Amino acid sequence: MRQSTMQRNVADFGMDTISLAGPLEAKLAAVKAAGFGQIMLAARDIVGHPQGIEAAVHAVRSSGLRVTGFQVLRDFEGLSGHLHSYKVDIAKQMIxxxxxLGAPVLLACSSTSSHATADAEAIARDLRKLALLALPHGIRVAFEGLSWGRHINEVHQAWAAVEQADCPNLGLAIDSYHQFATSTPLSALEDVDPEKIYLVQLSDFMWQETRTVQERIETARHFRVFPGEGVHSQALAELVRTLDGMGYQGDYSFEVFNDDYQQLPLPYVAQRAWNSALWLAEGVLQRAVPLPGHPRIKTLA
Structure with missing residues (x-):
């Protein structure tokens, strides 16, 4: 059970390396200096390290940050023949x-491939296979419905696939951006088992809606902002309160793809993220007073 202290509440929130520019070590240092205790890692930060993967793993393990999870495996489910075999090989390496890295969760996004079948049994079979590949390594697989996924693009559809696959280490990832982009109501979460939610990713954006699939993709990959900075603050606050009320006790990670943030000093970007964590912990969950040295953040919703 969560402790009812501000420090524990803030500890529930973490950053994603994709929000920051620069080398891995600099990203880790900025995130920790801002006050965070956890980090969501992207594969490109690890394989792109100039000294190689072992050096990247050492940097992560030496940082003092807990690893939230590892991303992202794309387009895995619903393929057949040589395409399926190819993706199995990719998945094994990601695992x-x-x-x-000591990542407890591998994030897998719903397929966007035109070669992927809509057959629910085939999708469930593939997700079960992925989870079983991860099981001996103590890794859970969090399946997320991309808002532009070919057959699964909303959270209740992703949950239906997870339920049908019925594997002990297969669960759901919830991303606020995709929830808002598809205007999926909170009622879609009513049937979700909170113990099977393995990761929640939070972000906002600056306009009310994405009118085309291409705009949805472009916004997701280039124009997200931290919680409390966009126009969906109230909806995001309601989402977090709903998950908390359901009994979700896992991590919240800020997945903020933003081209502007990639051009700004790392401490500045990390501080913006920390302000969002304080807003959520204090202004939304409203459980305690601010940490010493950090001003009270005005509630945005």
Whole structure:
């Protein structure tokens, strides 16, 4: 059970390396200096390290930050023949990297491939296979419905696939951006088992809606902002309160793809993220007073 202290509440929130520019070590240092205790890792930060994967793993393990999870495996489910075999090989490598990093969760996004079948049994079979590949390594697989996914693009559809696959280490990832982009109501979460939610990713954006699939993709990949900075603050606050009320006790990670943030000093971007964590912990969950040295954040919703 969560402790009812501000420090524990803030500890529930973490950053994603994709929000920051620069080398891995600088990203880790900025995130920790801002006050965070956890980090969501992207594969490109690990394989792109100039000294190689072992050096990247050492940097992560030496940072003092807990690893939230590892991302992202794309377009895995619903393929057949040589395409399926190819993706199995990719998944095995992703799982091994997650294991070496001490990541408890591997994020897998719903397929966007035109070669993927809509057959629910085939999708469930593939997700079960992925989870079983991860099981011996102690890794859970969090399946997320991309808002532009070919057959699964809303959270209740992703949950239906997870339920049908019925594997002990397969669960759901919830991303606020995709929830808002598809205007999916909170009622879609009513049937979700909170113990099977393995990761919640939070972000906002600056306009009310994405009118085309291409705009949805462009916004997701380039124009997200931290919680409390966009126009969906109230909806995001309601989402977090709903998950908390359901009994979700896992991590919240800020997945903020933003081209502007990639051009700004790391401490500045990390501080913006920390302000969002304080807003959520204090202004939304409203459980305690601010930490010493951090001003009270005005509630945005």
């Amino acid at each position: 091994l990297m997650a294991r070496d």
